Amino acid sequence: MSLELLLIVAFGGALLSYLFGKICPQIRDPFAVISSVALAVMMAFLYGKTMESPFYFGFLGLPLILRTNMLAWFFAMAISILGALSVIFSWDYVKDRERTDFYYLMLLLANASMLGIVFAGDFVSFFVFWEIMSWSTFLLISYNRGRALGAGMKYIIMSIVGSVSMLIGMLSLYAIYGTLHIATLSKLVPSASSGYLLFLFILFGIAFAIKNALMPLHTWLPDAYAESPTSFNGVLSGMLTRMGMYGFLLIIYVIVGAARALNLGPGIFKFNYILAWLGAITIVVSTFIALLQNDAKQLLGWSAIGQGGYMILGIAFGTSLGLAGGIFHTLNHAVYIVLLFMSVGAVQYRTGGQRDLDSLGGLIKRMPVSFIGALLGISGLIGIPLTNGFVSKWLIYKTLILEGHPFLAFAALIGTWGCILYCYKFVHHIFLGQLPEKYKMVARAPFSMQLPMIILSLVILLFGILPGIPLKVINTIGTSFGFQSLNVTTWGIASETGTLNTINIFAAVVAACVIVWLIFKAGPKAVPVAQEDTYAAGAAIPKDRYHYTVDFYNPLYRMISPYFKDFIGGFCIKLAGWTQNVCHGIRQMYTGYIGHYVMYIVLFLALLIFVQLKWSLW
């Protein structure tokens, strides 16, 4: 099966869905689902293949090339599966909205362009697909209009800055080496001077750090996540943001290579150290900001910024363990963040778009599948043992501790402990606590929403109990970068400095749960009571009057809120305000009177004459 065919199916599926929507709307949704599922199935057959073929020669004499290897396949598989699940989830979610044809076109286009990015064998096609992705994402983020327009504008401005920076890097590569073919460049670039490599890293790094929302270039993400349609959040948060990670892997380990890329730079200001510290700062700051959020999607957005920091920390040190941890965390994060957004989406769908944490509550009794999804999602996010997030975080912590960077390890660990607080807030405020009167009759999520949630929940457990399945693929990627192979078994990683064995933990937890359950069963059966039937130490609590979740961690909020604000986001907004004022001032020049324009010209000429007489520059 050729790669051209895959991309034709991906892009063709997007365009045909749009056409079907215009001609015969009933078959549009099934067609979108079938085409994206078919794409995922085709992708599975590509496992383990390595190939490369040019598909177009006409662009400035440069061949446009598609290629695949383990790294590309790994990302492509995740993109196509999560994309297919998001399309299934969208079925009911966008059914009654306007411009659904447009929605499906952009959603499938974003998926297809991501596949294009990972299969691109040269930088021209990489850039073209990168731009298709940015623009289709921009249109979807601003799909809801209103506040979403501002969020989309923020996203596309930052995205363009990144693209321009990447374009300059590509042009310099072309000017020096005369080719943009990635495989050729990876042979030529490693012999370049250190200064030039740093220049490349900074230019490409800006583009990829913006996409991966690494601080201080994260400001687009919280609003974009919060305002885009929740059914698209899966694609946006799962893999689209992590195209930045793919880019980092490409530039650091494929093109420049580990031997040159690590320890590049003077003294302690080495490129990968700076990257690691940025990752650590990202983790700590965004964790505490997430804690202060009261909007479910803003909270998840900030947490996604923080998790991006873990991935960067993992790959920055260039050890086999850390690299495996970083890549594995990219996959794991995609799985659980998509699940969490789907859970929020299901709640929004049934409660009329409500995502304010202080207004929800008690939905566990009405929407059990969404609750289980949210619970497993936050378990993965925290990294509770036997869920997927644990294994990748374990690998990252272990790298940091054994490499002798306890301060970075501290940042990573404290990020996790802060994460528990906002994760509990998330699941407690939505699903536990009091069920408000107005949500007493809320129905379960429709099947098209439950199915992806159930699949992703199972994946979280599968990768947590048998982490060897994805780790073997990741190990192949690591060895293709020239790293030592890890001793991966199906249920963990063995090494002299501390072994991970998930099957032992699994057996112990199952046994303990069974024993405790049996002891509990031996006692008298508990009587179920209504939620109002609680003990309040003699005080009478009026029904539906108080909401116990408001200001949940009040003492902590008061302590941290002066220090953990989005200062950079605030600065960007100020900068935008200033620019607007300056531009507004300049616009005053255009009065419409011809006499004023003549005056400008005369004044300008007078200035030129004055300058010439005074300094005689010309």
Added chain:
Amino acid sequence: MRIVEVILAPILALLIGMFFLGLARKIMARIHWRYGPPITQPVIDVIRLFSQKSVSHGNMFTLGVLFSLACSLVLILFLPMGKICPLSSSGGMLVILYVMLLAPFGIALSGGEAANPNASIGISRKLTLALGYEVPLLVILLAVMTHYKTLSIVNIVSMQQNTSWALTSLPLFLSGIAYILILPAILGIRPFEITQAAQEISSGPMVEYGGSFLALATIQHGLNLFIGIALFVNLFLGGAGNPPIFFLKMLVVFVLGLFINAALPRLRIEQAMRYLWRWPTLIAFIGMIIVLIIRR
């Protein structure tokens, strides 16, 4: 042999945890110039509670308590007690750290479904306090792991057996001091008895528990005491070559903790946070820098 250890370890921990609960009541009573209940009182209470009626607020309410107790039991298997450590080679310190936070998390999920204002306040306090003491605790544990260059708690214990206790060795002395300063917060005794605060918020997260729920929560509380002290003994007091000496060390630490418990009043949560993020954290960071300097 391993199977015997797997069965023996939780039972021993359970007995010692319950013994600690009884001992605590007896010693506190004696400090207050009372006679106090017999030392077996907590065991009698648990048996009585199992036969009493209870109410449930839903599935998560039930499963949360069970999950919390199960996690505490599993954690016992990772902690070396003398020579007994059934799951020594399954992930080391990082797994212990993670499993340690599951027990309060299970109680929080369970209490959360009860929709009780006191439970809500209690959980909020518990999680905030946990974040408070985890900051210095993580620094301390990282200093220990960096110093001994291993993630395995069994190796940490055996290295201390060969040389000297971490608390008395130069690089880890300050870390040990910081650990002692936060130990009451980890154990949840006064002045950090903020979560339960019976007089203020009617036992916080436990307020809705009765009958077998309360029995399980009590057992979990006992195990929690055991785990908190056992971790300290293993990391800083050199563990032990055989179980009796290990339990003796634990007893000494616990009784000292009880004296603090009897002498100090309860702090407010923000006072506790300010204390925890100031002195213990500062000392722990200095300790970590010393470890790094010596390592270089």
